[in-house]
Amino acid sequence: MTPEAIHIVSAGTAVPGAPVDNAALARRFGMSDQWEEWIQVFIGTDTRHLSVDLDSGERRNSLADLGELAARRALDSAGAAPADIDLVVMGTATPDQLLPTTASVIADRLGIDGVPVFQLQSGCTGAFQALTVAHQLLTTGAYRRALVIGGELNEKYFDLGQDFGALRPEQLINYVLFGDGAGAVVLGTDPAQAQATIRLTAARLTGLGRAAGQILEWFGPADRFSDRTPAAEDYKAIEASVPTMSREIRDQLLAELGWAPEDVDYLLPPQLSGRMTRRVVEAIDLLGAKEISCVAQTGNTGNATPFFQLERALELMSPGDKALAISVESSKWIRAGFAIERV
Structure with missing residues (x-):
């Protein structure tokens, strides 16, 4: 039976560690107080969460870690078990590996099996594309519940060995603009469960x-x-x-x-x-x-x-x-x- 509408049942998000403020970035990169002010004025970002420890360079989380946590929070909020999910779609520009897909790794960790799992390689619109794919597949009536995930591990593009004083502003901006995180929603066809x-x-x-x-x-x-x-x-x-x-x-x-x-x-x-x-x-x-x-x-x-x-x-x-x-x-x-x- 074709559903009349598709509903958002729940949402969940995850970030790695404590927020990193601009003063901490300035100290780590050996930059002046004026650089901290530059971030405020020209970027407008106060904090971000990073999967890398700025002092040691150790990576503390993978994208699969963050995606799994966000997905579990969405499932818990929906009162849904992994076996209730009929479809998984993920959007990301920074998967942990080319293969296996991060979407498949997350599904495996959650205990989801025997269902279609798609990973869309895309930038900022990847989450929207993932929602579109899940929405369209749910409208066919072939599936009842979908788990849609999106996330990034931008820190993999950080080179902490850089001479930051020698970088141009257009190069420095990548070190202050981005953060790491993941999010997920459970979509369903039952209006009684809809938020x-x-x-x-x-x-x-x-x-x-x-x-x-x-x-x-x-x-x-x-x-x-x-x-x-x-x-x-x-x-x-x-x-x-x-x-x-x-x-x-x-x-x-x-x-x-x-x-x-x-x-x-x-x-x-x-x-x-x-x-x-x-x-x-x-x-x-x-x-x-x-x-x-x-x-x-x-x-x-x-x-x-x-x-x-x-x-x-x-x-x-x-x-x-x-x-x-x-x-x-x-x-x-x-x-x-x-x-x-x-x-």
């Missing part, structure tokens, strides 16, 4: 003919000593494009939903940084909606971010409230969003 109903999910490639705004490299035995930069971003292109694309996503979602701007009670905006979030929120122009942001506390956690926002939204929303979530991926310019309504 919120998904009204729409969307994810579209819009980068035809455009240069990539972000690149993450994979290195194997043949090219591990390549002089290519492991991570590179075109921040000027990102700053110029993300606000406009966010407004375009807003317009697309509202048109497809038949909602007016004043119908939206909560906005979950893109979370590149605190400074960029302010610009994006102004561009989206949903003045009556309450902004739900987490980037100042968590840093940019990529595919974990929407789950941190969603977890907060579910706590705040009252029956009848509507929320829009928006994301832009600069790697090849993907725009995405979803809309939910509190039941």
